[in-house]
Amino acid sequence: MKAEEHATRTLEVEGGWQVKLTSYRLGEVYRCTADNVSPGANIARAEGATREEAESKALERAKQLLGRTRRQSIGS
Amino acid sequence: MADYAHPEVLVSTDWVAQNLNNPSLRIVEVDVDTKAYDEGHIPGAIGWAWNTQLCDTVQRDIIPKAAFESLMGSSGVGNNTTVILYGDNNNWFAAWALWQLKIYGHKDVRLMNGGRKKWLAEGRELTKDAAKVTPATYKAQNADLSIRAFLPQVQEALAKKSADMVDVRSPQEFTGEILAPPGLPETCQRGGHIPGARSIPWAQACNEDGSFKTADQLKTLYANAGISGNRPIIAYCRIGERSSHSWFVLTYLLGYKNVTNYDGSWTEWGNLVGAPVERGAAAAAAS
Numbered sequence: 388m389k390a391e392e393h394a395t396r397t398l399e400v401e402g403g404w405q406v407k408l409t410s411y412r413l414g415e416v417y418r419c420t421a422d423n424v425s426p427g428a429n430i431a432r433a434e435g436a437t438r439e440e441a442e443s444k445a446l447e448r449a450k451q452l453l454g455r456t457r458r459q460s461i462g463s
Numbered sequence: 464m465a466d467y468a469h470p471e472v473l474v475s476t477d478w479v480a481q482n483l484n485n486p487s488l489r490i491v492e493v494d495v496d497t498k499a500y501d502e503g504h505i506p507g508a509i510g511w512a513w514n515t516q517l518c519d520t521v522q523r524d525i526i527p528k529a530a531f532e533s534l535m536g537s538s539g540v541g542n543n544t545t546v547i548l549y550g551d552n553n554n555w556f557a558a559w560a561l562w563q564l565k566i567y568g569h570k571d572v573r574l575m576n577g578g579r580k581k582w583l584a585e586g587r588e589l590t591k592d593a594a595k596v597t598p599a600t601y602k603a604q605n606a607d608l609s610i611r612a613f614l615p616q617v618q619e620a621l622a623k624k625s626a627d628m629v630d631v632r633s634p635q636e637f638t639g640e641i642l643a644p645p646g647l648p649e650t651c652q653r654g655g656h657i658p659g660a661r662s663i664p665w666a667q668a669c670n671e672d673g674s675f676k677t678a679d680q681l682k683t684l685y686a687n688a689g690i691s692g693n694r695p696i697i698a699y700c701r702i703g704e705r706s707s708h709s710w711f712v713l714t715y716l717l718g719y720k721n722v723t724n725y726d727g728s729w730t731e732w733g734n735l736v737g738a739p740v741e742r743g744a745a746a747a748a749a750s
Contacts, residue, residue: 388503388590390583404645411583413503420496422552423645426633426705427666429496429551430646452646459654461639461742 388414392438397424400446404453408445410438417441421449466678468718472561472573472711473675474547476582479575483507489540492579493517493550493560495704503589505549505582509538509596513556513704517563525611525726528603531567535601542570542601549575549582553666553673558707562724566611568604574711577673584672610710612697612723614731621657621739626695628660629688631709632729636701637662639742642733643701650701651733655742657699661688662744665705668712681717692719699725699732 390411397407405424410417419441421431430452433444467473482488483506490508492500500510511517516534517526526534540546546564550557554574564572575582583589612620620626635641639654656662667684670676676684690696696713698706703726710724732738 389586389588393584426644428644456645458640
Protein backbone atom coordinates (compact mmCIF):
# COMPACT_ATOMS: atom_id res chain seq x y z
CA MET A 388 0.00 0.00 0.00
CA LYS A 389 1.19 3.49 -0.83
CA ALA A 390 -0.11 6.99 -0.29
CA GLU A 391 -1.43 8.03 -3.68
CA GLU A 392 -2.96 11.22 -5.05
CA HIS A 393 -1.07 13.16 -2.39
CA ALA A 394 -2.18 16.80 -2.25
CA THR A 395 -1.95 19.77 0.08
CA ARG A 396 -3.77 23.07 0.26
CA THR A 397 -3.87 25.88 2.78
CA LEU A 398 -6.90 27.95 3.61
CA GLU A 399 -7.99 30.50 6.16
CA VAL A 400 -10.94 29.77 8.39
CA GLU A 401 -13.08 31.78 10.76
CA GLY A 402 -11.02 33.70 13.27
CA GLY A 403 -8.22 34.20 10.76
CA TRP A 404 -6.57 30.87 11.50
CA GLN A 405 -4.63 29.12 8.78
CA VAL A 406 -5.27 25.43 8.15
CA LYS A 407 -3.24 23.18 5.90
CA LEU A 408 -5.04 20.11 4.60
CA THR A 409 -2.96 17.15 3.48
CA SER A 410 -4.91 14.41 1.80
CA TYR A 411 -4.09 11.18 0.03
CA ARG A 412 -5.59 7.82 -0.80
CA LEU A 413 -4.51 4.71 1.06
CA GLY A 414 -6.07 1.70 -0.61
CA GLU A 415 -9.76 2.46 -0.99
CA VAL A 416 -9.87 5.13 1.69
CA TYR A 417 -9.02 8.81 1.47
CA ARG A 418 -7.23 10.24 4.49
CA CYS A 419 -6.86 13.85 5.47
CA THR A 420 -4.92 15.58 8.19
CA ALA A 421 -5.33 19.23 9.14
CA ASP A 422 -2.51 21.20 10.67
CA ASN A 423 -2.40 24.69 12.11
CA VAL A 424 0.39 25.93 9.78
CA SER A 425 2.16 27.85 12.53
CA PRO A 426 3.64 25.99 14.32
CA GLY A 427 2.52 23.16 12.03
CA ALA A 428 0.92 20.75 14.48
CA ASN A 429 -1.58 18.22 13.20
CA ILE A 430 -4.82 18.98 14.98
CA ALA A 431 -7.37 16.83 13.16
CA ARG A 432 -7.56 13.75 11.00
CA ALA A 433 -10.40 12.10 9.14
CA GLU A 434 -11.13 9.57 6.46
CA GLY A 435 -13.75 9.22 3.79
CA ALA A 436 -14.76 7.50 0.60
CA THR A 437 -13.72 10.59 -1.36
CA ARG A 438 -11.10 13.29 -0.89
CA GLU A 439 -13.85 15.83 -0.43
CA GLU A 440 -15.45 13.85 2.36
CA ALA A 441 -12.18 13.32 4.19
CA GLU A 442 -11.20 16.97 3.83
CA SER A 443 -14.60 18.19 4.94
CA LYS A 444 -14.53 16.09 8.11
CA ALA A 445 -10.97 17.07 9.01
CA LEU A 446 -11.68 20.73 8.34
CA GLU A 447 -14.83 20.68 10.44
CA ARG A 448 -12.94 19.22 13.39
CA ALA A 449 -10.08 21.68 12.92
CA LYS A 450 -12.54 24.58 12.94
CA GLN A 451 -14.03 23.34 16.21
CA LEU A 452 -10.62 23.21 17.86
CA LEU A 453 -9.38 26.48 16.43
CA GLY A 454 -12.57 28.16 17.60
CA ARG A 455 -11.49 27.46 21.18
CA THR A 456 -8.19 29.28 20.81
CA ARG A 457 -8.24 32.71 22.39
CA ARG A 458 -6.08 35.64 21.37
CA GLN A 459 -4.60 37.61 24.23
CA SER A 460 -3.95 41.31 24.24
CA ILE A 461 -0.23 41.95 24.17
CA GLY A 462 -0.42 45.71 24.08
CA SER A 463 1.90 47.54 26.43
CA MET B 464 24.01 15.57 4.07
CA ALA B 465 27.80 15.71 4.05
CA ASP B 466 27.95 19.36 5.02
CA TYR B 467 26.38 18.72 8.41
CA ALA B 468 28.66 18.50 11.42
CA HIS B 469 27.43 14.98 12.23
CA PRO B 470 25.82 13.54 9.11
CA GLU B 471 25.90 10.08 10.65
CA VAL B 472 22.81 10.86 12.73
CA LEU B 473 20.62 11.43 9.69
CA VAL B 474 19.42 9.00 7.03
CA SER B 475 17.41 9.68 3.92
CA THR B 476 14.11 8.10 2.95
CA ASP B 477 15.99 6.40 0.11
CA TRP B 478 18.45 4.87 2.55
CA VAL B 479 15.64 3.56 4.74
CA ALA B 480 13.82 2.09 1.73
CA GLN B 481 17.00 0.22 0.82
CA ASN B 482 17.52 -1.05 4.35
CA LEU B 483 14.06 -2.30 5.31
CA ASN B 484 15.35 -5.83 5.74
CA ASN B 485 18.57 -4.92 7.48
CA PRO B 486 18.54 -7.02 10.68
CA SER B 487 20.78 -4.61 12.57
CA LEU B 488 18.16 -1.87 12.37
CA ARG B 489 15.03 -1.13 14.31
CA ILE B 490 12.81 1.46 12.67
CA VAL B 491 10.51 3.29 15.09
CA GLU B 492 7.70 5.71 14.33
CA VAL B 493 6.94 8.33 16.98
CA ASP B 494 4.08 10.68 16.18
CA VAL B 495 2.36 13.66 17.73
CA ASP B 496 -0.84 12.08 16.47
CA THR B 497 -0.61 8.66 18.04
CA LYS B 498 -3.16 7.24 15.59
CA ALA B 499 -1.03 7.94 12.56
CA TYR B 500 1.02 4.76 12.92
CA ASP B 501 -2.09 2.58 12.76
CA GLU B 502 -3.13 4.16 9.49
CA GLY B 503 -0.04 2.75 7.81
CA HIS B 504 3.66 2.75 8.62
CA ILE B 505 7.00 1.86 7.12
CA PRO B 506 7.21 -1.93 6.72
CA GLY B 507 8.91 -3.40 9.76
CA ALA B 508 8.56 -0.26 11.85
CA ILE B 509 7.19 -0.36 15.35
CA GLY B 510 5.41 2.55 17.00
CA TRP B 511 6.10 4.32 20.27
CA ALA B 512 3.53 6.59 21.90
CA TRP B 513 5.20 9.72 23.23
CA ASN B 514 2.53 10.32 25.85
CA THR B 515 2.58 6.87 27.45
CA GLN B 516 5.87 5.23 26.53
CA LEU B 517 8.39 8.05 26.36
CA CYS B 518 7.66 9.75 29.65
CA ASP B 519 7.04 9.07 33.28
CA THR B 520 3.27 8.72 33.43
CA VAL B 521 3.01 9.59 37.12
CA GLN B 522 5.28 12.55 37.72
CA ARG B 523 6.27 14.93 34.96
CA ASP B 524 9.59 13.65 33.70
CA ILE B 525 11.28 11.77 30.90
CA ILE B 526 11.01 8.01 30.84
CA PRO B 527 12.72 6.47 33.89
CA LYS B 528 15.79 4.34 33.25
CA ALA B 529 14.16 1.01 34.12
CA ALA B 530 11.16 1.74 31.93
CA PHE B 531 13.48 2.80 29.14
CA GLU B 532 15.36 -0.48 29.34
CA SER B 533 12.08 -2.35 29.27
CA LEU B 534 10.83 -0.37 26.27
CA MET B 535 14.01 -0.94 24.33
CA GLY B 536 14.11 -4.62 25.16
CA SER B 537 10.48 -5.23 24.28
CA SER B 538 11.03 -3.32 21.05
CA GLY B 539 13.78 -5.73 20.05
CA VAL B 540 16.44 -3.08 20.51
CA GLY B 541 19.76 -4.28 21.88
CA ASN B 542 22.65 -2.05 22.84
CA ASN B 543 24.20 -2.49 19.40
CA THR B 544 21.01 -2.02 17.38
CA THR B 545 20.86 0.97 15.07
CA VAL B 546 17.62 2.81 15.81
CA ILE B 547 16.03 4.81 13.02
CA LEU B 548 13.41 7.26 14.23
CA TYR B 549 10.81 9.05 12.17
CA GLY B 550 7.43 10.62 12.78
CA ASP B 551 4.84 13.18 11.82
CA ASN B 552 5.13 16.95 12.15
CA ASN B 553 8.60 16.79 10.62
CA ASN B 554 9.89 14.52 13.37
CA TRP B 555 8.84 16.52 16.43
CA PHE B 556 8.49 13.56 18.74
CA ALA B 557 10.97 11.45 16.82
CA ALA B 558 13.52 14.08 17.86
CA TRP B 559 12.14 13.94 21.41
CA ALA B 560 12.76 10.17 21.37
CA LEU B 561 16.26 10.64 19.95
CA TRP B 562 17.07 13.11 22.71
CA GLN B 563 16.03 10.55 25.33
CA LEU B 564 17.98 7.76 23.64
CA LYS B 565 21.01 10.03 23.79
CA ILE B 566 20.36 10.77 27.46
CA TYR B 567 20.48 7.05 28.18
CA GLY B 568 23.57 6.57 26.05
CA HIS B 569 22.30 4.61 23.07
CA LYS B 570 25.20 4.35 20.69
CA ASP B 571 23.59 4.56 17.28
CA VAL B 572 20.33 6.42 16.82
CA ARG B 573 19.41 8.41 13.73
CA LEU B 574 16.55 10.45 12.33
CA MET B 575 15.00 9.79 8.95
CA ASN B 576 15.24 13.15 7.22
CA GLY B 577 11.79 14.48 6.38
CA GLY B 578 9.97 12.01 8.58
CA ARG B 579 6.59 10.51 7.85
CA LYS B 580 5.55 13.47 5.73
CA LYS B 581 8.31 12.92 3.17
CA TRP B 582 7.85 9.15 3.13
CA LEU B 583 4.15 9.53 2.32
CA ALA B 584 4.63 12.31 -0.20
CA GLU B 585 7.13 10.18 -2.07
CA GLY B 586 4.56 7.40 -2.35
CA ARG B 587 6.70 4.85 -0.58
CA GLU B 588 5.48 1.53 0.73
CA LEU B 589 3.30 1.45 3.84
CA THR B 590 1.78 -1.40 5.78
CA LYS B 591 -0.65 -1.99 8.60
CA ASP B 592 1.05 -5.24 9.50
CA ALA B 593 2.58 -5.46 12.94
CA ALA B 594 6.35 -5.78 12.92
CA LYS B 595 7.89 -9.04 14.07
CA VAL B 596 9.86 -8.33 17.21
CA THR B 597 12.20 -10.60 19.05
CA PRO B 598 12.66 -9.18 22.54
CA ALA B 599 16.20 -8.20 23.46
CA THR B 600 18.10 -7.45 26.62
CA TYR B 601 19.00 -3.81 27.04
CA LYS B 602 21.23 -2.10 29.55
CA ALA B 603 20.98 1.68 29.63
CA GLN B 604 23.68 3.98 30.87
CA ASN B 605 23.00 6.40 33.68
CA ALA B 606 21.20 9.46 32.42
CA ASP B 607 23.48 12.03 30.80
CA LEU B 608 21.84 15.23 31.95
CA SER B 609 24.38 17.45 30.23
CA ILE B 610 21.95 17.75 27.32
CA ARG B 611 18.97 18.61 29.50
CA ALA B 612 18.24 21.92 31.22
CA PHE B 613 16.22 22.07 34.41
CA LEU B 614 14.46 25.12 35.80
CA PRO B 615 17.25 26.17 38.23
CA GLN B 616 19.78 26.14 35.39
CA VAL B 617 17.52 28.27 33.24
CA GLN B 618 16.94 30.70 36.09
CA GLU B 619 20.67 30.92 36.73
CA ALA B 620 21.42 31.44 33.05
CA LEU B 621 18.83 34.20 32.94
CA ALA B 622 20.22 35.90 36.03
CA LYS B 623 23.84 35.69 34.90
CA LYS B 624 23.11 36.10 31.19
CA SER B 625 25.34 33.10 30.71
CA ALA B 626 23.46 31.34 27.93
CA ASP B 627 21.54 32.11 24.77
CA MET B 628 17.88 31.19 25.12
CA VAL B 629 16.22 30.00 21.94
CA ASP B 630 12.42 29.98 21.88
CA VAL B 631 11.38 27.68 19.03
CA ARG B 632 7.61 28.16 19.31
CA SER B 633 5.53 30.03 16.77
CA PRO B 634 5.79 33.83 16.71
CA GLN B 635 2.29 34.13 18.17
CA GLU B 636 3.21 31.96 21.13
CA PHE B 637 6.45 33.89 21.59
CA THR B 638 4.73 37.25 21.75
CA GLY B 639 2.05 35.98 24.09
CA GLU B 640 -0.81 36.46 21.65
CA ILE B 641 -1.77 32.82 22.14
CA LEU B 642 -1.04 30.46 25.02
CA ALA B 643 -0.70 27.27 22.98
CA PRO B 644 -0.50 26.32 19.31
CA PRO B 645 -3.83 27.09 17.62
CA GLY B 646 -6.30 24.27 18.20
CA LEU B 647 -4.39 22.70 21.08
CA PRO B 648 -5.28 22.98 24.78
CA GLU B 649 -3.99 25.97 26.70
CA THR B 650 -1.61 24.61 29.30
CA CYS B 651 -0.14 27.72 30.85
CA GLN B 652 -1.34 30.66 32.88
CA ARG B 653 0.63 33.37 31.14
CA GLY B 654 1.77 34.02 27.58
CA GLY B 655 5.05 35.41 26.38
CA HIS B 656 8.64 34.27 26.57
CA ILE B 657 11.63 34.08 28.86
CA PRO B 658 13.20 37.55 28.92
CA GLY B 659 15.96 37.88 26.38
CA ALA B 660 15.05 34.75 24.44
CA ARG B 661 15.46 34.82 20.70
CA SER B 662 12.54 33.67 18.56
CA ILE B 663 13.65 31.06 16.06
CA PRO B 664 10.62 28.89 15.26
CA TRP B 665 11.55 25.25 14.74
CA ALA B 666 9.93 25.11 11.29
CA GLN B 667 12.43 27.58 9.90
CA ALA B 668 14.98 24.76 10.02
CA CYS B 669 12.98 22.70 7.54
CA ASN B 670 12.25 22.66 3.87
CA GLU B 671 8.70 22.31 2.59
CA ASP B 672 9.15 18.54 2.21
CA GLY B 673 10.03 18.24 5.89
CA SER B 674 13.75 17.67 5.40
CA PHE B 675 16.35 19.83 7.07
CA LYS B 676 17.81 22.88 5.36
CA THR B 677 21.47 22.83 4.47
CA ALA B 678 24.13 23.49 7.06
CA ASP B 679 24.86 26.90 5.55
CA GLN B 680 21.20 27.86 5.62
CA LEU B 681 20.86 26.72 9.23
CA LYS B 682 23.98 28.54 10.30
CA THR B 683 22.67 31.73 8.73
CA LEU B 684 19.23 31.26 10.29
CA TYR B 685 20.65 31.12 13.79
CA ALA B 686 23.37 33.70 13.19
CA ASN B 687 20.78 36.21 12.04
CA ALA B 688 19.16 35.86 15.46
CA GLY B 689 22.47 36.25 17.25
CA ILE B 690 23.11 32.56 17.89
CA SER B 691 26.58 31.57 16.77
CA GLY B 692 27.35 28.65 19.04
CA ASN B 693 30.09 30.38 21.02
CA ARG B 694 27.97 30.44 24.17
CA PRO B 695 25.84 27.78 25.85
CA ILE B 696 22.40 27.49 24.26
CA ILE B 697 19.15 26.56 25.98
CA ALA B 698 16.30 25.63 23.63
CA TYR B 699 12.71 25.55 24.80
CA CYS B 700 9.19 25.37 23.43
CA ARG B 701 5.93 24.41 25.17
CA ILE B 702 6.53 20.85 26.37
CA GLY B 703 9.98 20.04 25.01
CA GLU B 704 9.40 18.19 21.77
CA ARG B 705 9.79 21.05 19.29
CA SER B 706 12.87 22.14 21.20
CA SER B 707 14.23 18.59 20.87
CA HIS B 708 14.03 19.16 17.13
CA SER B 709 15.97 22.42 17.39
CA TRP B 710 18.39 20.86 19.90
CA PHE B 711 19.08 18.19 17.27
CA VAL B 712 19.72 20.83 14.61
CA LEU B 713 22.05 22.85 16.82
CA THR B 714 23.91 19.86 18.21
CA TYR B 715 24.23 17.48 15.28
CA LEU B 716 23.68 19.46 12.12
CA LEU B 717 25.60 22.56 13.19
CA GLY B 718 27.87 20.89 15.72
CA TYR B 719 27.42 23.52 18.41
CA LYS B 720 28.64 22.51 21.85
CA ASN B 721 26.80 22.84 25.12
CA VAL B 722 23.28 22.87 23.78
CA THR B 723 20.57 21.82 26.21
CA ASN B 724 16.88 21.14 25.86
CA TYR B 725 14.73 22.74 28.55
CA ASP B 726 11.88 20.24 28.39
CA GLY B 727 10.00 21.92 31.22
CA SER B 728 9.60 24.66 28.64
CA TRP B 729 6.71 27.11 28.63
CA THR B 730 4.32 24.81 30.46
CA GLU B 731 6.70 25.14 33.39
CA TRP B 732 7.89 28.74 33.04
CA GLY B 733 4.48 30.13 32.05
CA ASN B 734 2.91 28.63 35.16
CA LEU B 735 5.56 29.67 37.68
CA VAL B 736 4.51 32.19 40.28
CA GLY B 737 6.77 35.20 40.01
CA ALA B 738 8.71 34.11 36.95
CA PRO B 739 9.68 37.05 34.75
CA VAL B 740 7.88 37.10 31.43
CA GLU B 741 8.48 39.27 28.43
CA ARG B 742 5.70 39.87 25.90
CA GLY B 743 5.70 41.09 22.36
CA ALA B 744 8.44 40.82 19.81
CA ALA B 745 10.40 44.01 20.37
CA ALA B 746 12.96 42.66 22.81
CA ALA B 747 13.91 39.80 20.55
CA ALA B 748 14.21 42.04 17.54
CA ALA B 749 16.38 44.48 19.41
CA SER B 750 18.82 41.91 20.69
